[in-house]
Amino acid sequence: xxxxxxxxLFPILILCIGGVLGAMYYEGVATERWGEMQSExxxxxxxxxxxxMPMTVGVWEANESEDVLGIANEDIRRVAGAYGALARRYHxxxxxxxxxxxxxxGFSRNVxxxxxxxxxVGSGNEQVSSVEKFSIAYLVELPxxxxxxxxxxxxxxATFNTAVFRxxxxxxxxxxxxxxxxxxxxxxxxxAPRFPxxxxxxxxxxxxxxxxxxxxKGVDTLKAVETFLQDFLPTVDPLLNGKYxxxxxxxxxxxxxxxxxxxxETADGGEAASVEKAAEGAVDGDLSAVPELxxxxxxxxxxxxxxxxxxxxxxLEEEDGVDGDxxxxxxxxxxxxxxxxxxxAGSVSEKEEEVDEFTL
Numbered sequence: 001x002x003x004x005x006x007x008x009l010f011p012i013l014i015l016c017i018g019g020v021l022g023a024m025y026y027e028g029v030a031t032e033r034w035g036e037m038q039s040e041x042x043x044x045x046x047x048x049x050x051x052x053m054p055m056t057v058g059v060w061e062a063n064e065s066e067d068v069l070g071i072a073n074e075d076i077r078r079v080a081g082a083y084g085a086l087a088r089r090y091h092x093x094x095x096x097x098x099x100x101x102x103x104x105x106g107f108s109r110n111v112x113x114x115x116x117x118x119x120x121v122g123s124g125n126e127q128v129s130s131v132e133k134f135s136i137a138y139l140v141e142l143p144x145x146x147x148x149x150x151x152x153x154x155x156x157x158a159t160f161n162t163a164v165f166r167x168x169x170x171x172x173x174x175x176x177x178x179x180x181x182x183x184x185x186x187x188x189x190x191x192a193p194r195f196p197x198x199x200x201x202x203x204x205x206x207x208x209x210x211x212x213x214x215x216x217k218g219v220d221t222l223k224a225v226e227t228f229l230q231d232f233l234p235t236v237d238p239l240l241n242g243k244y245x246x247x248x249x250x251x252x253x254x255x256x257x258x259x260x261x262x263x264x265e266t267a268d269g270g271e272a273a274s275v276e277k278a279a280e281g282a283v284d285g286d287l288s289a290v291p292e293l294x295x296x297x298x299x300x301x302x303x304x305x306x307x308x309x310x311x312x313x314x315x316l317e318e319e320d321g322v323d324g325d326x327x328x329x330x331x332x333x334x335x336x337x338x339x340x341x342x343x344x345a346g347s348v349s350e351k352e353e354e355v356d357e358f359t360l
Contacts, residue, residue, distance in 0.1 A: 040242070041186050042205035045105035046084030047246030048239040049207065053086060053103070058231040060090035060099060081110020083205075090228070097219055099228055102210040108183075111208045112196030116179045120165045129164040133192060134180060134222070136160075138230050140189075140237045158182065158190035158233055162222075164215065176215040180225060183208050186242030190233070207240055 050069050055062045068087040071077035077085075082104040090099045104111060121127055136158050144150040160182040168174050182190040184207045185200060193199040200206055211229070213221045 039107075039203075039205050042083050042105060042107070044186075044242050044244045044246075045205055045207055045240060048244045049084045049086050049103050049105055051246060052239055052244070053088065053101075054232065054235050057090060057228055057235075059096050060092045060228060062088050062090050080104065080114055081106040083107075092224075095219070096224055096227075097213055097216060097221070099225065100210075100212045102212075103207060105205065105207045107202065108197055108200035108204050108206045109202035111206055112183065112200065115161070116165065116181055116210065117161075117163060120167075120179070124167070126166045127163055128166050128176065131161050131163045134160045134162045134225075136226055136229050136233075138233050140234045142238055142241075156189040156233075156237070158229065159192045160190065160211075161192045177212050178215055178221050178225075180211040181209065184237075184240055186240070189237060205242070 055064065066089050068085075070085050071080065071082050083106045085104040086102070088101045090101065092098050117127060117131055138156055138158065140154050140156055141151045142154055144152045160180040162178060162180045164176050164178050166174055166176050182192045183196055183199075184190045185204065190209070191199070196206075211225055213225055215221055
């Protein structure tokens with residue numbers, strides 16, 4: 001017990017406890033033990049996957065009524081870690097067989113774990129070929145980082161894993177299908193790393209895509225899928241950039257802007273109509289159409305001006321034959337004020353005459 005007294009193992013013990021606690025915290029966060037994690041990038045992936053994947057790709061066309069959004073079984077969804085999902089069938093022709101597309105998005109710790117060479121075999125299919133790499137070159141237009149209003153063309157090479165799996169329908173007839181799968185993050189193109197969960201951080205949002213086509217005689221399935229992806233990827237890559245916010249937000253902003261614009265136009269139109277109506281009424285002599293205005297301030301100003309004028313200028317004299325009530329366009333009470341000023345001036349002159357007579 002001498003080494004305990006010397007406390008030589010205490011630092012090591014503290015480090016061990018700290019390491020265990022740190023590992024527990026990391027495992028809890030990584031597995032969402034204490035609540036579901038939120039990610040704007042993952043929300044963007046979900047909106048793009050479930051809302052704006054193209055319905056027509058080259059000669060292939062999809063039927064929206066056949067789409068399957070999300071995963072109905074909650075247990076499967078939780079195990080797969082699929083935050084958003086789309087299963088779609090693109091109908092082709094005899095020369096271009098139908099293509100089945102499945103895209104899921106989630107955190108890499110889940111989405112990167114389940115691959116066809118494991119899941120398909122586990123569900124009863126048989127893998128009849130080895131996993132190979134399949135690469136395709138294509139051009140994609142992306143926003144210019146220096147000027148988002150402009151676009152720039154980027155050369156990309158998408159890499160997928162591919163293998164052939166054999167399955168059986170309910171009648172017992174076998175069929176072979178070639179499956180391509182790969183992953184994509186918000187910044188780069190499609191990749192097929194050997195260990196996806198080591199390529200990306202556990203909490204990093206990514207998308208996983210399966211493209212499958214039935215093997216048939218006389219059809220080069222590799223060429224058909226290559227043609228499909230060359231039309232599909234340039235449209236999809238700009239949407240899976242982690243910045244797409246969905247149709248609802250875009251439509252909401254547009255609606256709000258439209259309502260504001262309509263309200264402004266209505267207000268401007270109403271004011272213009274009232275002014276035009278008032279002008280027409282004034283021309284026709286109908287002053288009732290003219291909106292009432294608050295003239296109290298103007299009347300006070302007119303009264304002050306009249307008082308100043310009455311004190312400085314002589315009053316108006318009524319000429320013979322002129323009616324004293326003649327409308328001269330002056331405000332009401334103006335003539336009475338001027339008459340009072342005239343009488344006041346007359347009384348002053350009489351007093352001046354009396355003073356002059358007394359002086360004489």
